[in-house]
Amino acid sequence: MAGKTLYDKLWDDHLVMSRDDGSALLYIDRQLLHEVTSPQAFEGLRIAGRQPWRISANLATPDHNVPTTVDEREVGIEGIVDPVSKIQVQTLDDNCSEFGITQYAMKDIRQGIVHVVGPEQGATLPGMTVVCGDSHTATHGAFGALAHGIGTSEVEHVLASQCLVAKKMKNMRVRVDGTLGHGVTAKDIVLAVIGKIGTAGGTGCAIEFAGTAIEALSMEGRMTICNMAIEAGARVGLVAVDNTTIEYVKGRPFAPEGVEWEAAVNYWHTLHSDVDAIFDYEVILNACDIQPQVTWGTSPEMVAPVGSVVPDPEAEDDATKAEGIRRALQYMGLEAGQLLTSIKLDRVFIGSCTNSRIEDLRAAAVVVKGRKVADTIKQAMVVPGSGLVKQQAEKEGLDKIFVEAGLEWREPGCSMCLAMNADKLGEGEHCASTSNRNFEGRQGFGGRTHLVSPAMAAAAAVAGYFVDVRDLVKDKQEERA
Amino acid sequence: MKAFTVHKGLVAPLDRANVDTDMIIPKQFLKSIKRTGFGKNLFDELRYTDAGEADQDCSGRPLNNDFVLNQPRYKGVSVLLARQNFGCGSSREHAPWALDDFGFRCVIAPSFADIFFNNCFKNGLLPIVFSEEQVDELFVACEGEEGYSLTIDLKRQVVVKPDGSELAFEIDSFRKECLVNGLDEIGLTLRESGAIKTFEDKHQQRFPWLFKELNA
Numbered sequence: 001m002a003g004k005t006l007y008d009k010l011w012d013d014h015l016v017m018s019r020d021d022g023s024a025l026l027y028i029d030r031q032l033l034h035e036v037t038s039p040q041a042f043e044g045l046r047i048a049g050r051q052p053w054r055i056s057a058n059l060a061t062p063d064h065n066v067p068t069t070v071d072e073r074e075v076g077i078e079g080i081v082d083p084v085s086k087i088q089v090q091t092l093d094d095n096c097s098e099f100g101i102t103q104y105a106m107k108d109i110r111q112g113i114v115h116v117v118g119p120e121q122g123a124t125l126p127g128m129t130v131v132c133g134d135s136h137t138a139t140h141g142a143f144g145a146l147a148h149g150i151g152t153s154e155v156e157h158v159l160a161s162q163c164l165v166a167k168k169m170k171n172m173r174v175r176v177d178g179t180l181g182h183g184v185t186a187k188d189i190v191l192a193v194i195g196k197i198g199t200a201g202g203t204g205c206a207i208e209f210a211g212t213a214i215e216a217l218s219m220e221g222r223m224t225i226c227n228m229a230i231e232a233g234a235r236v237g238l239v240a241v242d243n244t245t246i247e248y249v250k251g252r253p254f255a256p257e258g259v260e261w262e263a264a265v266n267y268w269h270t271l272h273s274d275v276d277a278i279f280d281y282e283v284i285l286n287a288c289d290i291q292p293q294v295t296w297g298t299s300p301e302m303v304a305p306v307g308s309v310v311p312d313p314e315a316e317d318d319a320t321k322a323e324g325i326r327r328a329l330q331y332m333g334l335e336a337g338q339l340l341t342s343i344k345l346d347r348v349f350i351g352s353c354t355n356s357r358i359e360d361l362r363a364a365a366v367v368v369k370g371r372k373v374a375d376t377i378k379q380a381m382v383v384p385g386s387g388l389v390k391q392q393a394e395k396e397g398l399d400k401i402f403v404e405a406g407l408e409w410r411e412p413g414c415s416m417c418l419a420m421n422a423d424k425l426g427e428g429e430h431c432a433s434t435s436n437r438n439f440e441g442r443q444g445f446g447g448r449t450h451l452v453s454p455a456m457a458a459a460a461a462v463a464g465y466f467v468d469v470r471d472l473v474k475d476k477q478e479e480r481a
Numbered sequence: 482m483k484a485f486t487v488h489k490g491l492v493a494p495l496d497r498a499n500v501d502t503d504m505i506i507p508k509q510f511l512k513s514i515k516r517t518g519f520g521k522n523l524f525d526e527l528r529y530t531d532a533g534e535a536d537q538d539c540s541g542r543p544l545n546n547d548f549v550l551n552q553p554r555y556k557g558v559s560v561l562l563a564r565q566n567f568g569c570g571s572s573r574e575h576a577p578w579a580l581d582d583f584g585f586r587c588v589i590a591p592s593f594a595d596i597f598f599n600n601c602f603k604n605g606l607l608p609i610v611f612s613e614e615q616v617d618e619l620f621v622a623c624e625g626e627e628g629y630s631l632t633i634d635l636k637r638q639v640v641v642k643p644d645g646s647e648l649a650f651e652i653d654s655f656r657k658e659c660l661v662n663g664l665d666e667i668g669l670t671l672r673e674s675g676a677i678k679t680f681e682d683k684h685q686q687r688f689p690w691l692f693k694e695l696n697a
């Protein structure tokens with residue numbers, strides 16, 4: 001018999017029962033909750049007179065529409081100007097108190113984007129099943145955890161039964177071998193992968209990211225990659241557990257200790273695909289071919305290396321694709337054949353669950369250090385992923401580097417990633433963004449999003465248009481400084 | 482949940498591939514803490530020519546007359562004909578809520594995004610997958626004939642065309658049972674409480690560290 005993939009192992013270890021129709025009940029170890037997708041789930045519980053199955057499996061924090069300015073934050077929930085945002089954050093607060101669920105509320109230093117907070121606290125551990133009412137829950141797969149983004153009905157279902165009704169997905173492996181070039185990051189890997197397989201390329205699959213280039217990444221880089229598995233159509237992204245994973249988890253507040261730690265580590269070391277495991281699909285990329293990426297369109301697959309040009313719909317044979325390109329260029333206000341480096345930017349956003357961890361901020365700081373944001377940029381902002389990331393960055397003086405360069409240093413939250421709070425693009429404005437979605441209107445009505453790595457966003461802030469960050473940060477020495 | 486057995490309804494063609502959930506219901510409307518009332522903002526950016534805001538009265542907003550659902554002939558529509566990868570993007574369940582609230586009971590497309598597809602069943606909305614060719618034919622038929630309606634017979638798993646011919650579709654038996662009986666999925670799962678508890682006890686013995694209290 002062929003060996004098991006990592007996904008097979010995680011699935012088997014959480015299988016409560018299989019049903020005749022091929023669906024299964026999967027036991028859920030951790031549910032993360034935020035203010036946008038949970039109110040209706042709690043409403044449902046209350047209407048049906050149900051209680052949460054296991055309170056301690058849940059952890060909540062508001063993130064999607066908390067304000068990110070100090071003024072609004074200082075007052076607490078009362079200080080939120082937008083009335084609807086206020087109701088949502090307040091409702092999360094009320095529900096957590098009513099049901100006794102642990103919450104890192106708005107003024108808690110541990111508050112932040114759920115996908116940053118879970119791993120940071122050790123609330124996400126290898127071998128777990130993790131769910132959250134947010135499609136970027138795939139992020140947690142970086143720990144060798146089976147993490148699903150779910151809908152609100154499922155949030156309610158997991159609250160009530162600690163189980164998810166799931167169907168086994170197919171196994172896909174994306175191997176990235178070789179060494180990344182200088183100035184090229186995890187974000188560029190994942191954008192290149194999406195560019196290659198398309199936004200539906202991983203539909204119905206759990207994607208395991210493997211290969212020497214993935215193994216060489218830090219946990220933060222792996223999280224960036226798994227985060228965007230959903231942009232490749234896959235609900236689940238995974239990376240095998242190795243010493244990098246275990247080192248990261250060690251000593252986190254909710255990580256096991258003592259004998260339990262030993263037992264856990266022994267188990268965690270089994271969380272990788274067997275050598276003879278069979279994947280339904282395999283895609284292979286060479287790390288040294290990957291260059292800094294920039295999206296030019298309205299879908300993450302509309303991406304190209306920074307040195308290239310905006311594609312020509314006339315050159316596309318597939319009529320549907322050609323029409324998609326035409327529509328995207330019109331929305332984005334771009335011309336076919338135009339150099340990506342000729343795209344002038346209005347705003348820069350460094351943040352989101354894709355790229356708001358300490359390493360991301362360091363990478364951006366290196367680029368802007370001693371430089372100034374271009375005059376033509378209306379706004380450049382840095383939004384740390386959590387209160388603890390913010391604290392760490394300030395300890396390292398990164399905030400000063402940003403502020404001196406002319407970037408705004410904000411309070412933690414989702415912010416301009418989805419423009420649910422006041423942070424958003426104006427109509428027609430181009431934004432270099434480290435987030436994960438460039439759909440029409442994602443960052444504000446008529447806003448034009450270009451997805452890039454933190455280093456590329458920082459370089460764009462300084463230049464006022466896209467530039468190859470490798471030209472700005474010439475050698476590794478400077479990158480580390 | 483509303484039971485779904487046989488439904489006859491007017492069909493509207495949305496001729497656009499990769500319609501994402503941001504397009505179905507833009508994020509500024511997600512702030513409600515209720516499950517209803519999203520219909521007026523369904524396809525907001527396509528439907529209106531101004532930028533919509535939450536809690537706004539939509540009755541006086543300027544309509545985009547080119548948008549299919551604004552055309553008088555599609556008034557009262559309940560079956561949406563769509564293109565590939567419908568419902569991609571964010572996992573928001575507000576997408577099926579909005580479609581449902583607008584009056585849709587069924588979406589027909591050559592393919593759907595996973596999460597959206599799942600979310601439909603949980604909300605009494607039936608997504609049906611037909612081949613590209615079948616969907617193409619339906620587009621032609623529907624655009625060519627005012628008042629074009631289809632009858633969806635879920636029990637028999639067929640879509641009946643106006644001329645009486647039928648197209649069979651696949652649906653997994655569990656989902657069908659839930660839809661046909663309007664069964665709530667949580668209630669179904671909780672019938673297995675004993676098995677869940679037994680699993681949980683074993684799981685805890687094997688992985689005690691997963692049961693640490695989070696109340697630090």
Ligand code: SF4
Binds near residue numbers: 063134352417
């Ligand atoms: S940062 Fe963006 S993608 Fe991530 S959870 Fe928040 S809104 Fe979603």
